[in-house]
Amino acid sequence: MTFIQTILRGIGQVMFQNNIYSGLLFLIGIFYNSWLLGLAALFGTIISTVSAHVFKYPKEAIKNDLYGFNGTLTGIAVFCFFEVSVVTVFALFLGAILSTVIMAYLQKIILPFTAPFVMATWLTIYFLIVIFNFPLLAPLEQIESSLNFLISSGNSFGQVMFQENSITGLFFFIGILLNNKLMAVYAAYAAVLGPIVGWLVSESTSTINAGLMGYNAILCAIALVGTGWKDFLWITSAIILSTLLNIGMAMTGLITLTAPFVLATWGILMVKKV
Template sequence: MASAVAQGGTRLLVLLKGVAQVIFQANPWTGLVFLVALFAGGWQFGAFGLLGTVVATLTAHLLGVSWDERVSLGLEGFSGTLTGVGLVLYLEPRPMTVLLVIFGAIAGSVLSSALTVLLRPYGLAASTAPFCVITTVMVVGGSAFSRVWAVHASTPAPSAAAPGTGLSWTYLWQGTLSGVGQVFLQDQWYVGLIFLAGLVLAGWRLGVIALVSSLAGLLTGWLLGAQAADLGAGLYGYNSVLTGIALFGTFVVATPASAVYALIGVVAAAGFSAGIGNLFAVAGGHTLTWPFVLVTWVFLAAVPMFSRIRRV
């Protein structure tokens, strides 16, 4: 009996780590706070995000992915988390979406392993690329299937209802917090605040990096003339948050030189967001975390050329 309880507790910790690994953390308490934040954004985000985490983690375990090196650290769960949140956001909570999340999480697990193998010689991680690929394919292709597209969410940019480039104080502070929440596709500032609390639980420096990166992404968008409502919703901050944390302390040793390097990456991710968004909008897709993935891969691949910057 005690053994069964212990095993159940271990599985729960692995799932919570899977949620936390969306922002590179293997801390189960951080994962628990992230999960609370998802439910605060809406029951469907918490439920479908958890479903994706469970299926992706279970798939990797059943296929024999290393428990000690990957599964136990939550590294096989986070793309499933985002896939569940993304699909329920764009396709609404209904039985067909449940099936798509299950299939998407399974396919994402296989793709994650494939990318891990392909990228290993270059010292790169798959990151959220499996989520980006699976969600993009399903959402773009969804319109061809009546049972998938019969009920789908209308997700226009906030600026469609409130155009203008004047950045108010409200947009500034709400956008900075929402930039953290948008990592999980959540645009409410208070949900972003809960996610921020989860990061601080893993380390106060992470919270500072996330806030600075989100603000830098927002200001980059503002300087370039982005719509203020989109800035206020965090649409120019979340890829910068992931990029900043990845390039300063997670994959690159934290030094003054790497801080500057990370800041360049943060700005690049924000600027790249509009280009990726416009590209995928033509086919009915979304920006997701593509800017973070592509910018981080490029910046990490370039590190061996720079003597003042070192990989972790």
């Protein structure tokens, strides 16, 4: 039972919710959209958590599953971008382990956030494409339609874990609300402001509606949450910065993942120290 709770905490920690019920709601939301990605999330979390035990990392950190959440995202990413095969299953396994090792190293020098996931997944994608010549899955054709901020906000929550589904996003939002109401309020604010920034810089309507302008913003808002007006300004700055970074990095052809969130949050934290 303790191990199950640890795994659920790990899934919850993707959005900084150290709560088994939040993790359960997140997992249900993923399975609602895709049973395959639900299994990938589960396996990625388990592999990362077990790796932390094997490498004898601090027990308290393992209990709160600060190692598992990067594995959650890595697991989903592999099957989001590649077809299921023996090679990609093995890549998921190695990528989840690698994310745990990177997490253990980075946390000694900086707040890692989801940087271990980003690094491990970029390496995994590189090796699958370059070494094994695996093609990326063709993205679903996005139909240009009228801008819908309600849909884009719901999808923004879902896209934190690669789920373009507003109902899944609702599960994610409730999971945050269950654990921390202030985080939920700021996350909702980010889910609206991120798409607005994308719209203001003329990002395509289909991209905004898909939630791709809001998920990094949501993570920034949760990571920097605070009760003062200064916190509101820092969060707003991070939301705008992460959205612009997301657009700029995507223009280079890079799969951005949550790198814009990590870079924007690191930047804001450094400025705050000064």
